[in-house]
Amino acid sequence: MTEVSVAKESVAATDDLVVLKDVNKHFGALHVLQDIDLTIARGEVVVVIGPSGSGKSTLCRTINRLETIDSGSITIDGKPLPAEGKGLARLRADVGMVFQSFNLFAHKTVLENVVLGQVKVRKADKAKAEEKARALLDRVGVGTQADKYPAQLSGGQQQRVAIARALAMDPKVMLFDEPTSALDPEMINEVLEVMQQLARDGMTMIVVTHEMGFARSAANRVVFMADGRIVEEATPDQFFSNPRSDRAKDFLSKILHH
Amino acid sequence: MFDFLEGYDVLGAFWTTVQLTLLSAVGSLVLGTLLAAMRVSPVPLMRGFGAAYVNIVRNIPLTVIIVFTSLGLSNIFGVALGAADDFDTKFFRLAVLGLSAYTATFVCEALRSGINTVPVGQAEAARALGLSFTQVLTLIVLPQAFRTVIGPLTNVLIALTKNTTVAAAIGVAEAALLMKEMIENEAQLLLIATIFALGFVVLTLPTGLLLGWLGKRLAVKR
Ligand SMILES: Nc1ncnc2c1ncn2[C@@H]1O[C@H](COP(=O)(O)OP(=O)(O)O)[C@@H](O)[C@H]1O
Numbered sequence A: 001m002t003e004v005s006v007a008k009e010s011v012a013a014t015d016d017l018v019v020l021k022d023v024n025k026h027f028g029a030l031h032v033l034q035d036i037d038l039t040i041a042r043g044e045v046v047v048v049i050g051p052s053g054s055g056k057s058t059l060c061r062t063i064n065r066l067e068t069i070d071s072g073s074i075t076i077d078g079k080p081l082p083a084e085g086k087g088l089a090r091l092r093a094d095v096g097m098v099f100q101s102f103n104l105f106a107h108k109t110v111l112e113n114v115v116l117g118q119v120k121v122r123k124a125d126k127a128k129a130e131e132k133a134r135a136l137l138d139r140v141g142v143g144t145q146a147d148k149y150p151a152q153l154s155g156g157q158q159q160r161v162a163i164a165r166a167l168a169m170d171p172k173v174m175l176f177d178e179p180t181s182a183l184d185p186e187m188i189n190e191v192l193e194v195m196q197q198l199a200r201d202g203m204t205m206i207v208v209t210h211e212m213g214f215a216r217s218a219a220n221r222v223v224f225m226a227d228g229r230i231v232e233e234a235t236p237d238q239f240f241s242n243p244r245s246d247r248a249k250d251f252l253s254k255i256l257h258h
Numbered sequence B: 001m002f003d004f005l006e007g008y009d010v011l012g013a014f015w016t017t018v019q020l021t022l023l024s025a026v027g028s029l030v031l032g033t034l035l036a037a038m039r040v041s042p043v044p045l046m047r048g049f050g051a052a053y054v055n056i057v058r059n060i061p062l063t064v065i066i067v068f069t070s071l072g073l074s075n076i077f078g079v080a081l082g083a084a085d086d087f088d089t090k091f092f093r094l095a096v097l098g099l100s101a102y103t104a105t106f107v108c109e110a111l112r113s114g115i116n117t118v119p120v121g122q123a124e125a126a127r128a129l130g131l132s133f134t135q136v137l138t139l140i141v142l143p144q145a146f147r148t149v150i151g152p153l154t155n156v157l158i159a160l161t162k163n164t165t166v167a168a169a170i171g172v173a174e175a176a177l178l179m180k181e182m183i184e185n186e187a188q189l190l191l192i193a194t195i196f197a198l199g200f201v202v203l204t205l206p207t208g209l210l211l212g213w214l215g216k217r218l219a220v221k222r
């Protein structure tokens, strides 16, 4: 285990923040999530890794109910996911989500993107929301871009704005679905650095990524998925240097050889 | 040469046309947006109603709808829209109602095609922030959809301007009714028709140019 993750564990409280129990989901005939049991403690950083199509995105999306589940249960901070309506909206506000394709609101400026949720969901005062938005944009290193539109920014800048937009809601947990996969190589690090800092600050994070450097330096645990199942869970060092399952060995040999 | 114009209020008639157009434009924009919202709503009953309304009303000739609002609504059901004693106002308002109800179907379908051009990620990101369905629609999806369909909506507005002539069928004193009256009274068929044709071009051409410019300016960059 690396120094960073040891340091993080001392920060982490012991209580469970996100609990998935026996979760199953189908897309038609495809059993995309099979008997998923996963518990994430407050302050923990979990990296989800696995071949394309193994259900990683779907797993992420069920946690804030962008996808429904067929059976099982998901609780966040002790409360089960509401099915719909105001309760669901409130829950989603507590769960930050960062997408592979950024999904910044194209017709709004960078600042407006970060202000919107605070004002419309959290009912924050507009001036306070702007102040907070500017502070967050500074924190992720795009403070000078506040008045531009998303299309005027590089991919790396857009993704950092997307992180600021999610952080503006003061989420209890942040979900990242392959946040650097759509980026040019030279922009990957600027996003990973922001995420690493977030992990050091004690944010609970679920990160789908194939960035092993990030997993080794920031994650407490690696969850390996294949064909809709969690095949293996281990510390980053254990997983990368000594994977137990054949699926994981096979997968790692493929991503290590390019 | 233009002596025959004396005694006719051509400008007044075109003013009525403009009023019919503007009021019906606002009415159909509001109703059309509501219908589009229904058609993309998660509630099956709403979607069904929206689809049924559009598919029925869009396929009825406008003349029939206008006659229905005046004869049907007014004469049979006694709907007077607050102007029971003033025939002109009553039929003007009924014409606006009929034009709005009809044009709304085209606004709805134009908007719906615009909604389809907005990437699903936009709505997902909005939902993930905790915005409600109505907020997602009004704050994120519709503003982007409107910008992409300013062109098609301009066509709808131009069609509406010309469709106001159908209101002549229930005696609303707009341009087409006056034209008919003048053609019957004066021996100047070609000239009168030309004047009225020009009048409509003067109304619609600048609208098209202005909205075309606006559409380019407001286009959402991705
Ligand atoms: N909305 C959907 N409808 C039908 N099938 C889907 C849908 N979303 C994902 N899938 C399928 O579910 C499987 C898992 O997808 P996903 O969770 O995106 O995997 P990953 O993120 O690990 O690549 C894939 O086979 C994919 O084609």
Ligand SMILES: [Mg+2]
Pocket: A056, A057, A058, A177, A178
């Ligand atoms: Mg994926």
